[in-house]
Amino acid sequence: MKLDLQFVRSQFPAFSEPSLKGWAFFENAGGSYSCKQSIDRLTDFYVKNKVQPYYPYPASKLAGEIMDASYERMSGYLNVEASEIHFGPSTTLNVYVLANALRPMWKEGDEIIVSCQDHEANAGAWRKLSERGIKIIEWHVGSETGLLDIKDLEGLISDRTKMVAFPHCSNVIGHINPVKEISEIAHKHGAICIVDGVAYAPHGFPDLRELGADIYLFSLYKTFGPHLGLMFVNKKLIGKMENQSHFFKEGITRNMITPAGPDHAQIGAVQGILDYFDAVYKHHFVTDATPSQRNRLLNELFREHERGLLERLLSFLTSRKDVQIVGPHTLEDRAPTISIIPRHKTVNEVYTKLTEHRLMLGKGDFYAVRPFIDMGIPRPPGVLRISFLHYTSIEEVDQLITGLRAAL
Ligand SMILES: Cc1ncc(COP(=O)(O)O)c(C=O)c1O
Incomplete structure (x- = not known):
């Protein structure tokens, strides 16, 4: 079975927007296009339900029901319980709150392992705990490969370790880490795992029950939806954390680690992502099937398509002597998030030329400063980052290759 790309692209208004015509989008790791289902739900909520939710009058009652359904339906797709899903303003803020909620569970001198492959969102807030009595152990990446090595982790972890924080996939290295294996190692030592799934989830939602992470985070504006951060927190943990909300919210699971009270309409619009997935499922x-079974089948469809495009791009990039690929050069365990460094021209020169070819992509460090320090990659200028998703077409990849040929 092949993904019907025409159908997929018809679900995203950006692909028929006149001002974007001719521009190929390769900055998806920064934020995806939104599907029409999410946009429609957001507009609809703002028009019909922009009232305080959960009162008995109809507009308010419906607002609450729409929000509740987002928790329910998302939990089905991720194969966890609705009470384990939390929506906060962003992944960065969610980790910040978690660091404060978890700190009281640990005592002075306890250790946490923080990877150096992470975006700063899953690094800075943990490292700050060093000022509050926690010992930070850094899990470095290979200076040539940018990869995290499990053997290194085994040398760092001990029964003093309380937590391991690492990415499912780095937003600059593109390598997919074996979350299940790492979680099992952590659990053997009584430590919990906090996984940043932001760069992974846009390529297919994980089955969180199977993955085994205790906390898993991703950003919904990178998965076709509204600007929110989703966190899964294993229900066994929530009761042990310190309440971060108003004192009278103690014991109310949904509020304890989301003190900001995010936008109701955006929570409602989360369902739009799942409406989109359901529409793709029904079309193919x-x-x-249950939501988690649908998710599994959709993942296969999405990945197969992405893989074809990635193969084409990698075979072009590896054939060039004038470009360095940061991270894996092969398809294995790799997401289509590829950082490159031109060898004969500057990042800025190449970037400018690519823009002339109507290519939208990113350059810089993407807040993934730690892996670049480990790898000795200077910032600025950092790297050029190419990232695409299942809605990207082969024609767009060819437009990119033509642009790169001219620019490099
Ligand atoms: C891998 C990764 N983690 C975390 C974040 C931060 O997400 P947010 O913008 O929701 O705070 C980003 C943002 O680009 C990211 O790429």
């Missing part, structure tokens, strides 16, 4: 498959 006839059999009925």
Whole structure:
């Protein structure tokens, strides 16, 4: 079965927007296009339900029901319980709150392992705990490969370790880490795992029950939806954390680690992502399936398509002597988030030329400063980052290759 790309692209208004015509989008790791289902739900909520939710009058009652359904439906797709899903303003803020909620669970001198492959969102807030009595152990990446080595982790972890923080996939290295294996190592030592899934989830939602992470985070504005951060927190943990909300919210699971009270309409619009997934499922498959089964089948469809495009791009990039690929050069365990460094021209020169070819992509460090320090990559200028998703077409990849040929 092949992904019907025409159908997929028809679900994203950006692809028929006149001002974007001719521009190929390769900055998806910074934020994806939104599907029409999410945009429609957001507009609809702002028009019809922009009232305080959970009162008995109809507009308010419906607002609450729409929000509750977002928790329910998302939990189905991720294969966890609705009470384990939390929506906060962003992943960065969610980690910040978590660091404060978890600190009282640990005592002076306890250790936490923080990877050096992470975006700063899953690094800075943990490292700050060094000022509050926690010992930070750094899990470095290979200076040539940019990869995290499990053997290194085994040398760092001990029964003093309380937590391991690492990314499912780095937003600059693109390598997919074996979350299940790492979680099992952490659990053997009684430590919990906090996984940044922001750069992974846009390529297919994980089955969180199977993955085994205790806390898993991703950003919904990178997965076709509104600007929110989603966190899964294993229900066994929530009761042990310190309440970060108003004192009278103690014991109210949904509020304890989301003190900011995020935008109700955006929570409602989360369902738009799942409406989109359901529409793609219905278009390709006839059999009925549970949300997590649908998710699994959609993942295969999305990944197969992305893989074809990635193969084409990697074979072009590896054939060039004038470009360095940061991270894996092969398809194995790799997401289509590829950082490159031109060898004969500056990042800025190449970037300018690519823009002339109507290519939208990113340059810099993408807040993934730690891996670049480990790898000795200077910032500025950092790297050029190419990232695409299942809605990207082969024609767009060819436009990119033509642009790169001219620019390099
Ligand atoms: C891998 C990764 N983690 C975390 C973040 C931070 O997410 P947010 O913008 O929701 O705070 C980003 C943002 O680009 C990211 O790429």
